Amino acid sequence: MNFVVNKSDLKVVGSRPVRPDGVDKVTGRAQFGADMALPGMLIGRIKRSPHPHARIVSIDTSKALALPGVKAVVTAADFPDIASEEAFVGEGPMNFRDLSRNCMARDKVLYEGHAVAAVAAISDAAAEAALDAIAVEYEVLPHVIDAEAAMAADAPLLHADLFTAGMEPKPTAPSNVAKRVHFGLGDIAAGFAAAEVVVEGRYTTQAVHQAYIEPHACIASANADGQSVIYGSSQGHFMVRAYVAKLLGMDMSNIRVVPLEIGGGFGGKTVVYLEPLALQLSRKTGRPVKMVMTREEVFRATGPTSGGTVEVKIGAKKDGTITAAQARLVFQAGAYGGSPVGAAAMCAFACYDVANVDVEGFDVVSNRPKVAAYRAPGAPIAAFAVEGAMDDLARKLDMDPIALREKNGAKAGTKAAYGPTFPDIGFLQVLAAAKAHPHYSAPLGPNQGRGVAVGFWFNIGGESSASVFVNEDGTVNVVSGSPDIGGSRASMAMMAAEVLGVPVESVRPIVADTAAIGFTGVTGGSRVTYATGMATVQAAEKVVEQLKQRAALIWDISPDAVDWKDGEAVPAGANAGGFDPLPLAAIALKAAKTGGPITAEVSINAQGAGPGFGAHICDVEVDPETGYTTILRYTAVQDVGRAIHPSYVEGQIQGGAVQGIGWALNEEYVYDGKGMLQNPGFLDYRVPVASDLPMIEPVLVEVPNKRHPFGVRGVGEVPIVPPMGAVGNAIRAAIGQRMHDLPMSPPRIRAALSK
Amino acid sequence: MPRVLLPGQASRLFTGGQAEIEVAATSFRALLRELETRYPGLGRQVEDGMAVAIDGEIHQDAYATPLREGSEIVLIPKIGGG
Amino acid sequence: MSRHHVTATVNGEPAEFLCDSQNSLLDALRNELRLTGTKEGCGSGDCGACSVIVDGRLVCSCLMLAVEAEGKTIQTIEGLADGDRLHPLQRKFLEHAALQCGFCTPGFLVAAKALLDHNPDPTETEARFWLAGNLCRCTGYDKIIRAVMDAAAEMRQEAAA
Numbered sequence: 001m002n003f004v005v006n007k008s009d010l011k012v013v014g015s016r017p018v019r020p021d022g023v024d025k026v027t028g029r030a031q032f033g034a035d036m037a038l039p040g041m042l043i044g045r046i047k048r049s050p051h052p053h054a055r056i057v058s059i060d061t062s063k064a065l066a067l068p069g070v071k072a073v074v075t076a077a078d079f080p081d082i083a084s085e086e087a088f089v090g091e092g093p094m095n096f097r098d099l100s101r102n103c104m105a106r107d108k109v110l111y112e113g114h115a116v117a118a119v120a121a122i123s124d125a126a127a128e129a130a131l132d133a134i135a136v137e138y139e140v141l142p143h144v145i146d147a148e149a150a151m152a153a154d155a156p157l158l159h160a161d162l163f164t165a166g167m168e169p170k171p172t173a174p175s176n177v178a179k180r181v182h183f184g185l186g187d188i189a190a191g192f193a194a195a196e197v198v199v200e201g202r203y204t205t206q207a208v209h210q211a212y213i214e215p216h217a218c219i220a221s222a223n224a225d226g227q228s229v230i231y232g233s234s235q236g237h238f239m240v241r242a243y244v245a246k247l248l249g250m251d252m253s254n255i256r257v258v259p260l261e262i263g264g265g266f267g268g269k270t271v272v273y274l275e276p277l278a279l280q281l282s283r284k285t286g287r288p289v290k291m292v293m294t295r296e297e298v299f300r301a302t303g304p305t306s307g308g309t310v311e312v313k314i315g316a317k318k319d320g321t322i323t324a325a326q327a328r329l330v331f332q333a334g335a336y337g338g339s340p341v342g343a344a345a346m347c348a349f350a351c352y353d354v355a356n357v358d359v360e361g362f363d364v365v366s367n368r369p370k371v372a373a374y375r376a377p378g379a380p381i382a383a384f385a386v387e388g389a390m391d392d393l394a395r396k397l398d399m400d401p402i403a404l405r406e407k408n409g410a411k412a413g414t415k416a417a418y419g420p421t422f423p424d425i426g427f428l429q430v431l432a433a434a435k436a437h438p439h440y441s442a443p444l445g446p447n448q449g450r451g452v453a454v455g456f457w458f459n460i461g462g463e464s465s466a467s468v469f470v471n472e473d474g475t476v477n478v479v480s481g482s483p484d485i486g487g488s489r490a491s492m493a494m495m496a497a498e499v500l501g502v503p504v505e506s507v508r509p510i511v512a513d514t515a516a517i518g519f520t521g522v523t524g525g526s527r528v529t530y531a532t533g534m535a536t537v538q539a540a541e542k543v544v545e546q547l548k549q550r551a552a553l554i555w556d557i558s559p560d561a562v563d564w565k566d567g568e569a570v571p572a573g574a575n576a577g578g579f580d581p582l583p584l585a586a587i588a589l590k591a592a593k594t595g596g597p598i599t600a601e602v603s604i605n606a607q608g609a610g611p612g613f614g615a616h617i618c619d620v621e622v623d624p625e626t627g628y629t630t631i632l633r634y635t636a637v638q639d640v641g642r643a644i645h646p647s648y649v650e651g652q653i654q655g656g657a658v659q660g661i662g663w664a665l666n667e668e669y670v671y672d673g674k675g676m677l678q679n680p681g682f683l684d685y686r687v688p689v690a691s692d693l694p695m696i697e698p699v700l701v702e703v704p705n706k707r708h709p710f711g712v713r714g715v716g717e718v719p720i721v722p723p724m725g726a727v728g729n730a731i732r733a734a735i736g737q738r739m740h741d742l743p744m745s746p747p748r749i750r751a752a753l754s755k
Numbered sequence: 756m757p758r759v760l761l762p763g764q765a766s767r768l769f770t771g772g773q774a775e776i777e778v779a780a781t782s783f784r785a786l787l788r789e790l791e792t793r794y795p796g797l798g799r800q801v802e803d804g805m806a807v808a809i810d811g812e813i814h815q816d817a818y819a820t821p822l823r824e825g826s827e828i829v830l831i832p833k834i835g836g837g
Numbered sequence: 838m839s840r841h842h843v844t845a846t847v848n849g850e851p852a853e854f855l856c857d858s859q860n861s862l863l864d865a866l867r868n869e870l871r872l873t874g875t876k877e878g879c880g881s882g883d884c885g886a887c888s889v890i891v892d893g894r895l896v897c898s899c900l901m902l903a904v905e906a907e908g909k910t911i912q913t914i915e916g917l918a919d920g921d922r923l924h925p926l927q928r929k930f931l932e933h934a935a936l937q938c939g940f941c942t943p944g945f946l947v948a949a950k951a952l953l954d955h956n957p958d959p960t961e962t963e964a965r966f967w968l969a970g971n972l973c974r975c976t977g978y979d980k981i982i983r984a985v986m987d988a989a990a991e992m993r994q995e996a997a998a
Contacts, residue, residue, distance in 0.1 A: 018931045025939030026927040028874015028914035032940055035873035086804065125857070166765045181832075182764040210837075211974050213878040213886055214940040263876070263940025264974050267837025295879040342832050375837035419762035419829035420808030458813060458834045486937035486975060525836025607820065608812040647934035651976055655937065658977030682883035682972060690978040691962075691969040707812070717836055 004704040004711040007642070012498040013710050016647045019490040020509055025261075032261045033217030033233030034292045041219065042071055044274075044281050044291035045127040047117040047134050048301065049109035052367040052675030053143035053156060056107060056136065059117060064133040069126030072284040073134065074277065075117045076106035080249045094271070098336035100247050102370045103276050109138070110158055110335035111367050112676050113300030115273075120281040120289045143675040147332040147364040148309060150176040158335065158365045178337025179363040181345050184356075185417055191324025191356025195315025199392040202311045203385035205724070205742040206668035207332060209304040210374050211687050214263020215295055216302060220278035221288035226254050228279055233262040235269040235483060236522030241514045247276040248283075255279075258513040259483045262523075266659070267373030268303040270522045299680035304669060305374035306331040306339040310385035312348075320399050320407045325349045325417065329361040329382060334370040339363045343458075344378030346418035347721070348386050350456040351427060351613065352408045357417040367675050373524060376457040376717035380660060380724055384742065387453035387725025391732060401452045401729070402435045402615070410456075410613075426639030426703030427454075427613040433701050434615040439635040448621045448632065449733025455614050455721025459714030460525035461606030465518030466535035468496055468543045470598040474585025476500060478509040478539075481520025482532040486655075486716070487648035491529050492536045494644055495710065499540035501567035502584060518603040526714025529644055530705075531606035537709050542600035550594040551582045610705030612718040614638035616657060618726040622734045627749035629665055629731060631692070636722075637699040641713030646700060653698040653719040660723025662688040668743050757826040759786070766805070766830050769797035778828075783807065784818035786828065806833045845906045847872070848916025856903035862896075863887045865903035866913060874914035874943045878972065885971030888944040888951075889913050895951035897970075914943035917950060925988040925995075926950060935984035937975035945971050949985045957993055961986060 007014065024030040061073040082100040100106075105114045117134050121127035142156040149155060155176055164171050166180040192198065218232030228250070234240050237257035245252045262269060274291040281289040293302070308331045315324040327348045331339035341361035349357055394401040409431055414422050434440060434452065444450060467479040478496045482488055489509040497504040520532065544564045551569030552559040561576035562569050568581035591598050619632040636657045643649040666686040670678040679685045704711025724742065732738050737752050756777045761767050767774060776793075780786040786807075791798025801807065806815040808829040814820050815833055822828065840855040847870065854869035863880075866872045866889070875898055878884035882897040889898045890912040917924045926949050929935070936942045945968065952959060952967040959967065964985050965978070973981060 016934070019934070021939075022931040022936070023923070023927075025936055025942050026923065026930050026946060027918055028872070028943045030939055031873070032876070034877065035867075037868075037871075168764075168768055183762040185762065212938070212940075213884055213972055213974055214876070214938070215878070261940075262938060263878075264938045265837075266974070270837070292877075295881065295884075343834065346831065373835060373837040377835065377837055419760055419831050420813070421811045421827055421829075423811035457836070460813070460815070460834050460836055462815065487934065525834070527836065605816060607814045607817050645934075647980070648937070651934055651937055651980060654977035654979045655975045656977075659974065681881055682879050683881065687972055687974060688977075689969040689972065690965040690982060693965070693978055695982070696977045696979045714836075 004706055005709060010498060012494045012504050013644050014646065016645060017490065017494065017504045019487050020493055021484060021489050030261045032214055032263050036219055036231050036260065038219055038221060038288040041288040041290050042120040042122060042285060043124050043127045044118055044120045044278050044289045045131055046115045046277065047131045049105065049112060049114040049116055051109060051138055051140050052112045053141040054109050054138035055141060056105060056109060056116060057139050058137045060135040061117065063135065064119060064130040067126065067129055067133055069122040070119060070130040072120045072281050073117055073130065074280050074284065076104045078280055079104055079247065081106065082247065096246050099243060099271065102336060103247065103273060111369050113297065113369060115301065118277040118281060120285050143367040145366055145368060145671045145675055147330050147366055150364050150366040162337065162365065176365045177362055178333055178365055181342045181361045183418065184358040185415065186356035188324055188326055188356050188358035192315045194323040196318045197393065197396050198313065198315045199389050199396060200313040201385065201389055201392065201738065201740055202309065203388060203740050204309050205307050205381045205384060207304045207307040207368065208663050208667040209299060209685065210266040210268035212264030212266060212268060215293040215298045216274050217292040218274050218278050219288055219290040220275060220282045222279060222282040224286065228255050230255065230257045230275055230279060231260055232275060233260050233269065235262065235265040235485065235524050237483065237514050238481060238519050239270060239522050240272055240275050243272045244276050244279055248280060256513055256515045259511050262483050262485050265485055266375045267377060267524060270373050270524050273302055295682065296680045299685060300677055301369055303372045303374065304369065305377065306333065306371050306381065308332065308381040310382060312385040312389045314389050314393055316393055318397065320397055320404050322352060322354045322408045324356040325352065325354045326358045327382065327385065331361065331363055331378065332368060332371065333363050333365045334368045335365060336370045337363050337365055339371055340378030344382040347379035347456050348382040349417035351410055351454045353410050353414040354408065354417055375656060375659065375720040379455065379457055379721045380663065383453065383455050383721045384724035384728060387722065388728050388738065391451065391729040392738065402431055405454055406431050422611065424703060424706060425611055425613060426701050429701050429703055430613050430615045430637050430639050433699055434617055434637045437617065437635055437699060439617050439633060444619065447624060447734055448619060449730045451618050451726045451729025451733060453616055453722040453725030453729055455718055457526065457612050457717040457721060459530065459609040459612050460527045461531045461609040462521045462527050463605045464520045464532040464535045465601065465603040466532055466539050467517060467599065467601040468539040470543060470584065470588050472588055474588040476502065476507040478507055478536055479512045479517055480509065480532050480536060481512060481517040482528045483523045484511055485523050486652065487645060488528045490648065491533060491644040495533050495537050496540040499537055499544060500584065501565065518601065526716040527609065530609050530708055530712045530714055533712055534606050534708060535602045535604050538604065539600040539602040542602065543598060546598050547584065547587050550587045550591065550598065553594045554582060554590060555579050608707035610641055610707065610713040612639060612713050612715065614718040614722055616722040616726040618730045620727065620730040620734055622731060622749060624753060627746035627753060629744065629749065631661060631694055633694055635697045635699060636719055637701060638715065638718055639701045639703050639713065640715045641705040641708065642702050642711035643700055644710065644712065649700060649715050650698040652716045654696040656716065656719025657696050657723050658688050658693060660720045661727060664724040664727035664742060664744055666743050666745060756824065757822045757828055760827065760829045762829060766797065766800065769794040769800065781822050783814065783820040783822065786822060801830055804833060806831050841904050843904060843907050845908065846910045848913060858904065860903040861899050862901040862903050862906050863898040865906065866898060872913050872915050876940055876943060885948060886941050886944040888947040888971065890947060890951050895948055914947055917946055925991050926985065929984040929988040933980045933984040933987065935976065935980040941971060941973045945973065945981055953989055953992060957989060959989060
């Protein structure tokens with residue numbers, strides 16, 4: 001299968017058609033999570049903890065249940081007490097006990113905003129009144145917010161049964177350190193002994209939220225016979241089905257999850273919060289229950305990603321050759337173990353060819369909301385530190401920063417710091433394109449600086465299903481199980497159209513519910529265009545095989561004597577006979593006579609997703625009076641394998657870069673001394689707005705991934721990895737000082753400048 | 756014979772600290788069985804929570820994947836994503 | 838508690854609905870009139886997903902009480918196209934791939950329409966500041982700004998013709 005179609009032979013792939021779901025989305029017709037209503041629907045709301053850490057002494061729901069219009073209240077007592085069990089459902093490890101307790105606190109609340117009860121009532125107002133009437137008695141416990149403080153021996157303990165995994169010998173006492181990861185290559189001491197120059201630094205990043213604009217929302221409807229339907233927006237309706245079945249102890253066949261449009265996720269919608277509560281309330285009341293989070297709930301109780309501390313040390317020869325690279329990472333996991341520290345540790349030095357590497361990481365729980373995946377989980381945090389250190393190294397060596405990265409850049413055959421030997425990768429091509437870009441040599445003015453940083457993400461494949469149906473008139477429907485979060489319906493239709501040789505407008509794609517298509521993992525890990533795309537291509541190829549057989553029947557010749565070309569069956573050669581081409585529509589018309597409907601469904605577990613690399617160039621101007629940083633110009637170069645719909649590939653790169661810019665300059669979770677989140681809204685948690693930014697120039701480098709018929713690599717995650725380093729290095733160039741702590745906000749920069 | 760590399764310390768706990776081993780297996784499924792037989796617990800650990808990079812390509816949950824003579828197999832944690 | 842009866846013009850047609858005193862215009866549009874194209878992203882006027890035009894003024898419908906709509910003329914995303922003919926802004930958003938998830942899109946389109954109603958020839962900077970009240974987390978704004986500028990140019994050309 002290691003065969004990639006030549007670009008010049010492609011007719012649809014690489015073009016920019018209007019997305020098939022576009023008109024619905026510009027006219028307001030598209031149905032997102034909160035847009036549906038069902039007859040007899042109740043409104044569900046959640047009662048949340050006002051304390052960051054407390055024992056639940058009692059919950060009295062009697063007054064709430066006595067209120068008019070209140071139909072049901074659920075607490076942890078209404079859910080099975082799930083045993084600790086690790087599973088991997090496509091986007092990361094998940095312990096179902098933790099997931100269950102995160103959805104509904106049992107015994108203890110572990111962060112402010114932790115759910116303790118949920119109500120269903122006939123109106124918003126009645127539900128609101130019910131929340132006020134639920135009496136929860138707490139025994140308040142000491143709390144800890146900072147991860148490094150949580151590692152101290154005398155820190156308040158979140159879980160009495162949490163013993164650090166990955167330690168030898170196994171610890172005898174519980175702690176807040178859920179896991180230690182440690183790996184390396186070569187001999188780190190010898191590597192540093194061989195170094196002529198050493199740079200090091202301690203970098204910190206703050207917890208940031210995925211900040212999708214659509215708050216979580218769903219409607220659950222349980223029938224008296226146990227069959228249930230959940231409508232909602234998520235990054236994976238099969239994930240929702242799996243988690244809800246587990247948390248409620250139900251059969252999967254009794255839960256149908258229907259995907260509505262999803263208003264952004266970025267990893268934050270790869271888990272459930274509302275769905276198990278809504279379904280349990282529906283089972284209790286016998287009526288559909290709709291639940292929609294407020295923005296404040298989204299900030300307090302979902303996502304975010306970890307804040308982290310990264311200590312990095314790099315040693316090199318005077319010619320720039322890196323001899324040793326070391327990092328120690330401490331990541332916030334939130335209330336339950338499961339930060340992306342492992343992936344961060346693997347990504348930290350993945351861009352470089354280094355013989356001696358030592359990386360150690362700690363996954364630490366504290367009284368914050370449980371972290372969820374966020375775009376290339378963990379990698380941006382590690383890259384902020386490593387790329388800052390690389391910039392320091394280039395300065396110390398008086399070397400061009402791209403030249404330093406080229407000298408040490410990973411290429412095919414490089415043994416990656418996390419173990420494997422890289423196959424064909426495009427990192428050096430990306431660096432070359434960045435160096436050659438006019439941006440890199442454009443002049444700068446006073447108080448301005450330019451920074452460069454690079455980034456890596458693995459990309460994944462995984463389980464996907466797709467069907468291709470040829471309709472009676474020769475038009476085509478493509479069905480997949482991947483929620484479309486950024487234009488993937490378009491790329492599925494395009495890949496099918498390419499294989500079938502028909503115009504993309506005659507191929508209409510849909511996303512089917514859990515009962516209408518085979519299992520498909522989440523839309524995450526940059527996997528949809530790769531894995532679901534591969535399933536779609538294979539299904540379309542099967543359809544082409546059938547079309548050739550049907551044409552052979554119509555012509556009464558051997559199927560081997562039929563070729564498929566530009567949407568038509570043609571005789572394979574002169575010996576096959578002198579038949580006029582049979583277009584798809586003509587074959588479809590005779591489907592009943594040639595064997596019935598022409599369809600194919602393919603389910604695969606796609607392997608071999610190609611790694612992705614990016615290099616970003618950022619120019620800033622820092623106002624010396626206010627410390628305010630303006631992004632003047634931004635160029636993002638990335639190896640995308642091959643772009644199916646280049647506009648949406650560019651969009652991924654632009655969007656990822658801007659999320660990284662927000663992470664670098666503005667965004668952070670701010671806590672007070674009482675463990676309360678101070679900025680759970682978009683006014684005080686400031687994501688970038690249009691007036692903060694210039695155009696973001698994406699540069700697509702195409703080094704095809706041989707494992708995909710069209711050369712696709714995942715593209716969605718890489719672009720958030722370099723920006724914090726690129727912005728930090730640009731600020732370093734502008735103000736002459738290294739900013740080690742995120743966000744690099746005006747107060748921090750002013751403080752640095754006045755030192 | 757295919758070589759199995761263990762860059763992470765957690766998996767080396769099963770091999771008595773050995774960072775590289777040779778195996779006779781010719782498929783991913785056979786590899787899991789061989790690891791479990793030779794280093795009890797390791798095959799299970801790989802099956803439940805790890806991925807393998809075979810000649811640089813990451814494979815997750817792929818019993819049927821063939822291993823070639825001289826294949827480099829690296830045991831790494833499973834990769835997810837956002 | 839009795840509910841208020843409100844009469845308004847919505848997308849050129851007479852509309853009436855009942856609402857409670859504390860209901861926002863957004864609640865009324867979405868829940869009473871079932872015009873769910875107008876989205877709620879924050880409920881605090883910070884994200885612009887609920888943008889509508891009231892008597893020619895761009896407002897966050899989550900910050901306006903439903904009772905205040907009495908006698909007003911309201912334009913929502915559902916009224917932007919002329920039947921099956923898309924507004925130039927809608928067409929340009931599609932051509933430029935100015936949406937990914939599409940959730941903020943209705944608010945951006947309504948806000949951009951209000952911009953072009955006020956200023957048919959905005960500079961890029963003017964467009965960026967006008968749209969600074971609308972959050973998009975997917976696109977980085979690049980293609981949105983290009984689509985708005987391109988639609989403005991096309992509309993000017995049509996107006997001149």
